[in-house]
Amino acid sequence: MTTxxxxxxxxxxxxxxxxxxxxxxxxxxxxxIRNLMLPVTGILVFLVLWHLAAPQVxxxxxxxxxxxxxxxxxxxxxxxxxxxxxxxxxxxAMQEERNARILADNPEAAVRIRGYPGAPTFFDQIITxxxxxxxxxxxxxxxxxxxxxxxxxxxxxxxxxNPLIQVFKPVSPLAWLPLVTMVVxxxxxxxxxxxxxxxxxxxxxVTLCSLWPTLINTSVGVGAVDPDLLNVSxxxxxxxxxxxxxxxxxxxxxxxxxxxxxxxxxxxMVLIAAExxxxxxxxxxxxxxxxxxxxxxxxxxxxxxxxAIGLIGFLLDRIMLKIQQRVAWDQ
Amino acid sequence: xxxxxHLELTGVEMAFDTSKGPFxxxxxxxxxxxxxxxxxxxxxxxxxxxxxxxxxxxxxxxTRGGCVLDGHEVNAPGPERAVVFQNHALxxxxxxxxxxxxxxxxxxxxxxxxxxxxxxxxxxxxxxxMAHAVDKRPGEISGGMAQRVGIARALAMQxxxxxxxxxxxxxxxxxxAHLQDSLMKIQQxxxxxxxxxxxxVDEAVLLSDRIVMMTNGPAATIGExxxxxxxxxxxxxxxxxxxxYVAYRQSVLSFLYEKQTFPVSDSNTSxxxxxxxxxxxxxxxxxxxxxxxxxxxxxx
Numbered sequence: 001m002t003t004x005x006x007x008x009x010x011x012x013x014x015x016x017x018x019x020x021x022x023x024x025x026x027x028x029x030x031x032x033i034r035n036l037m038l039p040v041t042g043i044l045v046f047l048v049l050w051h052l053a054a055p056q057v058x059x060x061x062x063x064x065x066x067x068x069x070x071x072x073x074x075x076x077x078x079x080x081x082x083x084x085x086x087x088x089x090x091x092x093a094m095q096e097e098r099n100a101r102i103l104a105d106n107p108e109a110a111v112r113i114r115g116y117p118g119a120p121t122f123f124d125q126i127i128t129x130x131x132x133x134x135x136x137x138x139x140x141x142x143x144x145x146x147x148x149x150x151x152x153x154x155x156x157x158x159x160x161x162n163p164l165i166q167v168f169k170p171v172s173p174l175a176w177l178p179l180v181t182m183v184v185x186x187x188x189x190x191x192x193x194x195x196x197x198x199x200x201x202x203x204x205x206v207t208l209c210s211l212w213p214t215l216i217n218t219s220v221g222v223g224a225v226d227p228d229l230l231n232v233s234x235x236x237x238x239x240x241x242x243x244x245x246x247x248x249x250x251x252x253x254x255x256x257x258x259x260x261x262x263x264x265x266x267x268x269m270v271l272i273a274a275e276x277x278x279x280x281x282x283x284x285x286x287x288x289x290x291x292x293x294x295x296x297x298x299x300x301x302x303x304x305x306x307x308a309i310g311l312i313g314f315l316l317d318r319i320m321l322k323i324q325q326r327v328a329w330d331q
Numbered sequence: 332x333x334x335x336x337h338l339e340l341t342g343v344e345m346a347f348d349t350s351k352g353p354f355x356x357x358x359x360x361x362x363x364x365x366x367x368x369x370x371x372x373x374x375x376x377x378x379x380x381x382x383x384x385x386x387x388x389x390x391x392x393x394t395r396g397g398c399v400l401d402g403h404e405v406n407a408p409g410p411e412r413a414v415v416f417q418n419h420a421l422x423x424x425x426x427x428x429x430x431x432x433x434x435x436x437x438x439x440x441x442x443x444x445x446x447x448x449x450x451x452x453x454x455x456x457x458x459x460x461m462a463h464a465v466d467k468r469p470g471e472i473s474g475g476m477a478q479r480v481g482i483a484r485a486l487a488m489q490x491x492x493x494x495x496x497x498x499x500x501x502x503x504x505x506x507x508a509h510l511q512d513s514l515m516k517i518q519q520x521x522x523x524x525x526x527x528x529x530x531x532v533d534e535a536v537l538l539s540d541r542i543v544m545m546t547n548g549p550a551a552t553i554g555e556x557x558x559x560x561x562x563x564x565x566x567x568x569x570x571x572x573x574x575x576y577v578a579y580r581q582s583v584l585s586f587l588y589e590k591q592t593f594p595v596s597d598s599n600t601s602x603x604x605x606x607x608x609x610x611x612x613x614x615x616x617x618x619x620x621x622x623x624x625x626x627x628x629x630x631x
Contacts, residue, residue, distance in 0.1 A: 226420070228416050228418060228420035229420055229422060231388075231390055231408070231414065231416070231420070232414075232416070232420050232422075234389075234390060234408040235388065235390075235408045235409065235410060235412070235413060235414050235488075236410055236433070236434055236437045236438070236488075237407075237408065237409055237410065237437065238437060242437075246422075246433060247422065250422065250424040250425075251422075251424070253424070329423060329424035329468070330423070330424075
């Protein structure tokens, strides 16, 4: 196994060298190698160490999964997803066929198509989690940015709200969750609910935990507008709204975006914890179910989820960065 | 002057509340300015030149006395008293054009059509030779260019009085000379009233109709006034050895460095005083002034 990693490593070097030789200038090639080499080396070293260390850790479910087990299981999960999809398609097709037959006999008949009742796959859970985190994050943003502007503009409001922020900011999602669950169950009563209760619980928990960085950064950004620019605004006699729109907000945009990026990171972390604890659909539930399942593959499958969670978190941050670069004037 | 002055400061006193009780920065300032006059305020750091300017701008309220412009008391900022700040104070997220547009939109929203406003913005940018950079952001142009845009923005408000707070203080000598020449030309063409704060004796003599010299703070007031009766247009090269120019220069220098020697002990008090000052802009400016003065002292 060690030799395999070594061969793959030297293969990478060859590949890099070949690629470099096709580039026009040697300086360019050196630049590319320098930019790629260190991250690639870091990942390879990590994989090797992981590979070596994993078998040493024995658990009741067998040895801790190494990179190869995880790779295998990710393929397995994709396979399961495709099979499940195929079954679901068949199930729907069967219903449609049957409905068509019923309608042919009796055009007045009330027919409907029921969704496939099978368990959601790993990839379904990813989609669910992404939807929940975005909803929670958007709600947090919708609360935090306007509130942050008010706090930043007014010293008195700031003094009144700041202690509350300081107290609620460090609260763990696990503490909020039971309260949110109870409140959602008690207040969201509907015969034909638009949202699942579990979705609302996860979403509100994400909102409660992730709005603080945006709130704080927005208020600091709004409060830190260059005094010269404030004087320009006064000399021009800008109205309150024009002042906020044309001077305060643009000036605070870089800070707001920094807050949003931190918030989105927290939102994603909190969501996984909330889903695990609340058993609401999503990646967290996948992890918890696998843990409860306790088969010999469970640890590998959880590790696949861990890596997927990490990659998605990284991707979300990259997307925010791209948005920031498009919107913020200082980028 | 037989007729009423254009701008008049009467018995202005400015006291800041500090933890050690009130700090009187300005006391008994009386100043009359004619229409179209170019007045420079010169004095050592911490003497409250910026405070005088801020009172005229309406950004600060005098604790006693007041400022009257064309028969109206000044008690709030307004575009008829446009300010050119030391560090251009352009919105970094707006382009050159949009920065001037923000001002023009505000001042001429009702009185000008869209097309007229556009022409007026471009006209003012042309005045300061910045029409070529309308789509650039302040971060993409040099400090001198940004300062030109700051001046264009102020001119575009069509101010009754143009207030300039060390407009060229942050620029290198060559750029400064270039901008001074532009300013002289623009001021002569528009015949606008200008109050300018400066540290630079040459700049004051070259540009001004009158130099107002301030005594050291605390409780700073006007020490001397000097009418500069050099013919316009003025040329810095030919004036350099002009006996009258040299004499004016001499008398300002003698006021600053003989009658009002640089307050060595005061540099400490002004620093500790500035920390207590409620106005952070003023405090920051004060520190910069101190640094600038130290440089002057080393050279002198």
